[in-house]
Amino acid sequence: MPDLPDRDTRQDASAERTDAERRRRRAQFLRDLAEARELRDRVQPRRAKTARLRHAMRMRTFRW
Numbered sequence: 001m002p003d004l005p006d007r008d009t010r011q012d013a014s015a016e017r018t019d020a021e022r023r024r025r026r027a028q029f030l031r032d033l034a035e036a037r038e039l040r041d042r043v044q045p046r047r048a049k050t051a052r053l054r055h056a057m058r059m060r061t062f063r064w
Contacts, residue, residue: 041048
């Protein structure tokens with residue numbers, strides 16, 4: 001039976017496959033999140049401006 005891969009090789013291959021799948025799903029989620037944020041900013045410009053100003057204030061007061 002030398003043609004069959006050993007169990008460790010199969011586990012490594014499945015781990016790589018699941019890791020790649022997880023990264024693909026995460027990338028899709030982050031794209032959807034960014035799209036939703038852009039849509040919200042377009043629909044509610046005042047709230048977006050307030051959030052931008054709040055973020056700028058946080059960055060100004062943050063100590064590196």
